[in-house]
Amino acid sequence: MTARRPLALLATAAFVLAACGGDDNGDTADTGGSGGDVEDPAACAEGKTLEEGALTIGTGSPAFSPWVLNDAPESGEGFEAAVGLAVAGQLGFEGEAVTWVRTTFDEAIQPGAKNFDFNLQQYSITEERAANITFSDPYYATNQAIVGFPESAAAGAETLADLKDLRFGAQVGTTSLDFIVDIIEPSSAPLVYDDNVGAKAALEADQIDAIVADLPTALYISAVEIEGSAVIAQFPFGAGGIADEFGMVFEKDNDLVECVNAALAALRDSGELAVIEQTWLAEQPDSPPVIPVD
């Protein structure tokens, strides 16, 4: 990864905020149950964490911007780092009582004992996954976007049909990959990478015309990581029935999830979640054109 700058320049289109700010209908997918019955998240969490009196939060290894800045979640800088700490605060854990651990995607979903209470690294909530792990209510919702060079064949695309003959790349296990396969349906099979670092290398080597990623990641990649690239276009929220809502991952049937849901509800009601979003995933002046999906 290249240098990381303060993220003021990075950014999500204005209507992202509009859409998620009012997103308190957290029951869109099969999550671990809402925190509606929990009065006090802190009291709820007591005795339910891995370690008495401490909260262990898992994140990516490494964790990428803008979700966690400088791969240092302890600082609370970056959207997910801040959300993690805010939830911890609601649950009654401050400072030393919060520990961060690193896991890969797979470690978080493997069976057996977990080394974290919950894990947040942009896990999209899906019904299929919920059969094997437990999700919290969503803490963020995003849409998909295309990153490419301005001179690439993807530039200027206005409809899905314009995208059919392009070569796309995406990260394995992402909603973005499903989006390419199910919605864009390009004529050549998408190339798939372990992470967006691979996709960036392929874009620079002209092996692919464009990367599909969630909008904040797309904005970050284009603004900071691939010089000269841009977010060429974005797709509407929930386009083609593919909603991309991020949830925290718990071990299947973990009791703590209802406390965390209550904490998230409190953060949403108080407006704190929206503030965190504005801080780390701030607005950008000219939002990329939207390609309609029917």
Next chain:
Amino acid sequence: MTRRQQYERRQRRRSAGIAAVSTAVVVAAVVLLVPLAPRWDRVKASFFDGAQFRDSFPRLLDAFVLDLKIFAWTAPAILVFGMLVAIARNVRSPALFPLRAFAAVYTDVFRGVPVILTMYLVGFGVPGLGMPRPWNSPLLWGSVALILAYSAYVAEVFRSGIEGVHESQRAGARSLGLSSSQTMRHVVMPQAVRRVVPPLMNDLVSLQKDVALVSLIGPVEILRQAGIEKAKFANFTPYVAAAVIFLAVTVPLTRLTDHLLARQRRRTSATAVR
């Protein structure tokens, strides 16, 4: 039947009996004890989900075709290139020393570097230099990376075979008037190659699995397809399905290797001792 034959037959039966009983005990222990583990249900659901297995199997099989294709075009290239490198390491003419040095450095570097690094470097790096399409294809450069990495191993196997041919064979050939290259071609290589067929098979079995590394630079082959399925369902069963497909190819290959090894042992040494 002589008394000795009767004795040997008894011994064989006894061995077979003991083997059967001990196998039965081990299998029973695994089958009975593993499900008693407190979280067996969880593991079973994550790794051995029947519906998941049946659902992903056809897509994995489709993706496996790519693995077979890559194997089909890299394996011959590796054998040829590996042999050339081995021969280069054995040239004895002083004028060709640079060739020898190059071959030595090549095997040292590519045997010592993780195949993954070679894959990234060649797969992203070379096309990144500005190759036009279709010459920047990840499939092409991924194959080149495999060929580079595996030729180094295979060259060492060939070299051990070449060096295993007794010096007197060369001396004999030269005294008959064969040139250095004729000696190599007609006397040394035929013996060397026959000797190294079993270890070469080993490398091919290993290549068959490492073909999956091509997926790191984009193409979706079986292991990547399994990863996609795994991520979609947060379930590892697709990997088990992929393993079954791999085994269907590697087990016969391994058995063939064993068979060749056994034949060689019979040819070159006395009978086995129990």
